[in-house]
């Protein structure tokens with residue numbers, strides 16, 4: 001920020017560059033006729049969202065700088081979680097902000113909708129950037145590749161060269177999800193660290209013991225369901241067995257142990273252990289963040305349905321159907337998936353070395 005010239009005091013307007021900021025609500029340069037009050041409302045609401053996106057990106061970059069390291073010390077965990085919590089708060093606030101947009105009646109929107117041409121939230125590069133930073137994999141959800149999409153927008157002159165360069169740069173780096181997976185893969189499992197001599201045996205034993213606890217529990221569930229008359233064994237058993245096969249392929253995809261998922265399962269299973277407090281809080285923060293993002297997407301879709309019904313979007317998508325399909329996206333897929341295979345603590349084996357996970361001091 002420019003120095004305040006000596007003899008002048010800092011002012012509210014100068015600090016916030018308010019005059020410049022408040023001149024940006026009239027639409028593009030030379031836009032005639034000038035936006036009516038409803039259209040100005042439309043512009044201001046969009047700009048407010050884009051400002052929040054800017055802050056989200058900045059918070060995520062700070063969080064990433066901490067997480068994307070070979071060793072994340074416990075003392076930096078509160079700061080990391082703090083950044084994620086702020087992002088969650090912003091998403092939660094933005095979910096409410098659609099209410100302001102909804103004060104625009106469909107007819108009032110139609111009155112100026114044609115002026116938008118083909119411009120659409122589709123072209124919000126900040127939304128795409130935060131998705132890529134977090135690690136959303138569009139391809140696996142049948143959607144478009146965000147980098148290809150952004151290059152196309154740049155070719156069509158819809159985003160600038162510098163926006164594209166920044167996007168290419170962000171896309172070439174590991175995402176937050178990938179850094180989180182690396183961090184999880186370093187979780188000490190039953191006191192064994194990845195890289196220890198017999199680590200693979202310890203981890204395999206932990207997985208075997210979890211699967212066998214699941215099998216035992218499933219036998220119990222089958223006999224209970226049959227006993228109370230809620231199903232017959234020939235129908236219930238295949239379902240229970242399928243969930244065990246699913247757990248096995250989650251933990252050992254194609255027969256190879258996934259240490260990151262095993263670490264995640266360990267943290268979620270023994271979440272009461274003192275040494276696992278921050279890891280557990282971190283995982284919860286990511287789940288909370290993604291949940292708030294989904295609610296934000298959902299409330300946008302509901303507002304859009306109310307505003308334009310089932311018509312096509314200005315960006316050329318199917319509109320509400322497209323937006324509803326984005327509700328299926330999951331970034332932290334493993335954090336959600338692990339929930340399906342958890343079993344209650346009483347049915348888990350006790351740790352052989354609980355002292356490893358205790359507090360460092362008795363004070």
Ligand code: HEM
Pocket residue numbers: 045046049050101109119120121122123124127300304307308312313314315316317318319320322323326
């Ligand atoms: C009257 C208000 C609005 C309507 C009718 C509307 C409608 C739509 C539609 C139909 C789409 C799908 C793409 C397309 O074909 O255009 C879309 C996407 C999007 N809109 Fe809106 N929108 C509105 C307001 C907003 C506001 C205020 C924001 C805030 C920045 C916003 C952000 C987005 C984003 C980021 C996408 C891309 C979603 C994705 O691909 O995941 N929209 N919108």
